[in-house]
Amino acid sequence: MRALDWITQVLEVVAALAAAPVFLGWLNQCRAWLQNRRAPSLWLPYRSLHKLFHKEAVIADNASSLFRIAPYVVFGAMVLAAGIIPSMGTRLPLVVAADAIALVGLFAAARVFMSLAAMDVGTAFGTLGARREMMVGFLAEPALLMVIFVASLISSSTALPAITENLASGRIGLSPGLAFSAVAFVLVLLAENARIPVDNPATHLELTMIHEAMVLEYSARHLALMEWAAQLKLFNYVCIGFALFLPWGVARAHIGPVGLLVAIPALAVKLAAAGAGLALIETVSAKMRVMRIPEFLATAFLFAVLGLLVHVLLGA
């Protein structure tokens, strides 16, 4: 079984690395279809990453080494996160290192490094992006934690695989507490991954941009790592959503090698559906003003706290 666990672990990380750009490509494709545009290729994110890695890196004159380290740290954090989230199997050797709280901490660390790097060059755009990103973060991060706490209380554990095991065992349907949390989670997912209505990934308009403002000074391989990390982050968030709310098909501890064979197509189907769903949300909603974002996230936070209260009150 040990060997199988490690195989699952490696497979998960590799799959995340490989699937994250395609997932973004699929999301963009769905969005283009819904908006009656001709869709770009599914493989476009790959091609742009490849192109960026080939280019010569241009770094601003007064950038410090923090600026050059940050892309690697952010990327490393996202890869580690992909290894912790049970997207295919629940018996992951790496998982002892970090439970769900540490996972949120890992996302926070990536965010802080990214914001610091954005402030490093000292342009107006960088600091603006960093400030807005931290503004999104300080509400989204607690909301995500509260979402996780509901699931933790239900499963008596903060370890993600244990939560998934428990929720997948079918004893529990979507409890009322979890239903509130699911709404909160979707809002957090949109905000944290710079999607519409919080941020528009396709614009460089200074009035609205958050993520793009932060990476504006990056080029070539550093930019490629930042972009890849952002794609991984989206992938990871979607997988957290699966682990908490749609834990079906994940290879559970007692099933063995056959489980993995089911888990891979199951993940692919879920990802395809999630991409289409996200594209739909993005198509029917409009980008909101920056100062309205805290209201949006406060709603998410409130929903998450409500979920927790409902869970405690009903004792479910």
Add this chain to the structure above:
Amino acid sequence: MITISPTLLTGCVALLCGWVVVGLAGLLRPGSLRFAGRTLFPLGALLGLALALLAGASLLGGGTERLILPVGLPDLPMHLRLDPLSSLFLLLLGASSFGISVFAGGYFRQGEGALPGLLCLQYHLFLASMGAVLLADDAYGFLVAWEVMALSSYFLVTTQHRIPEIRRAGFLYLLMAHVGAICLLLCFGVLQGGSWLFTFDAMRAAHLSPGWAAAAFLLALLGFGAKAGLVPVHVWLPEAHPAAPSPVSALMSGVMLKTAVYGMLRVGLDLLGRPVWWWGLAPLILGLLTIFYGVLFAAVQTDMKRLLAYSSIENIGIVFTGIGLTIVFEGSGLETVAALALLATLYHCLNHSFMKSLLFLGTGSVLHATGERNLGRLGGLIHRMPWVAWLTLIGTLAIAGLPPLNGFVSEWLLLQSFLFADHLPHAFVNLLIPMGMALVVLGAALAGYVMVKFYGVIFLGQPREASLAHAHDCGWLERIGLLWLALGCVALGLFPLQVIRALGAVTGQLIGAAVPQASSHWWLLAPVPGRPVSYGPLVFLTATLAVVFLTVLAVRLTYHQRVRRAPAWDCAFGGLTPRMQDTAEGFGQPIRHLFQSFFEIERELPAPADRTPRYRIAIRERIWRLAYEPLSNAVERLANAAARVQQGRISVYLLYGFVTLIVLLAVALMS
């Protein structure tokens, strides 16, 4: 009576006396900066290290030692006691003060207010009195040490006594310290329970009625809360911390606030015996309020030391939240969970001591190199002061609660103990717990915001003033001090299991239960038996580093590593200036905007056509206008009314004396 044997307690007392001697030695050559800085402060630092070692040995041994010294008033000898709780806080005092004292040796400059020799005396008296507070085993000795601590730190705060604001800050500090001390005096008065014996042993044995016990607890909360900076008696803290020289701020924030936490634990969990569960609600609610209040005000500060002072308030809030939870759990009969909450509390004390000292010392170096405390005039110092910048980065990430550093561990433990609250037998508390959890995580996330602002505005970006080009890195003594504290942050973050094992003696002493270990691996923190919950910071760090290393390798091998330097992109308009970066006000603007109603904002905005635009914003705490100003006015009116009796004529005073005598005689005759 006195029995000198080579015990750990005698060693600790000897080291405290050593601190006093080192301080007095400063008076030999009071004007010599070299003597104080290069000889006495490092000597004091070594004494601190020795104290940390002794206290650590005592903590691991887990025993209790007593000593009675025939000093002080006749028939009132000084009782001393070294048990696991005091060992832990002595360890904290010794270990943090080592780093701070080494740093202080290189920090003080000529012409900064008080003479170096005098400063050395005050500084070491301050250290020794904090040690004495931790060792005292009777109320008398405790309060004397407590007062010496308050007075010596008052003189340290007012080192630059020629500046009126600093004198004012010092006065406020002294005032609040004494309001707190009066509460403690009353608290000990209640605790002796009619036996009129003021040793702590007598207090442990005293049987108090539930009402008196609750009164003693609340008095202790007010008294120690005033020292620790608990809202609403926190107002001295953001004034006194920035006024003091940086090593003193570090000592006050890193260590002195923890003596108040020590006192709270000593009274609440030791002297009072088994607490009633609802007592815990007071520290819990006040603690949660303090977290939120502190971090909001930290986010809008523009003075770097004031920002850190508010951040200290926030961290004290976390500690008191932990104390509250401990009491609620213990009073409800959940010993194991109470032990977990207490563990989080103690761990956070240790963490905060290291990281806040590190940050305060970092600001001290910046202040010396630039002469600026205002964030709006700093920037880009990572190029000029790499040592300070990179070491401060560790403290910044730690206090922002990011894994795998130490701030995360205590927050993790606190959240785990919150998650156990679903077993509480009180419905009201069960509803309060999720709200509390929400506030704790919101506070933690806001702390991240504050720390990005703190670090980004000081060290990153472009220098906002031309004078910053001459900033220099700190000297080697200062580097050692910073390095020691940064290593402490890393070690506390990476080896939580070992720390928790050492803390087991303290939870055993106070709760009667230790947190069992569910894991057999030395690198894995899994404190909750029966629940598959674990956190392994070493694996965490190794995995991240491995991924980073592999990525670097892969990128270099597959592609290339060419880098070209170019000016920052200026949208092709030209003329990027450092003024275009966010200032501290700018970075805090979202928070100011969102939580407007919490602040009292005074703003001066320029008109659009103004040729010489001036933008000014001042933020005050509403609590001044709502509570403190009415209170101080009332006190003044009362004093004026009382002053009517005071005529200044000797005949009137003689009359007072005569009337008093007559009344007393009448009373004596009646009875």
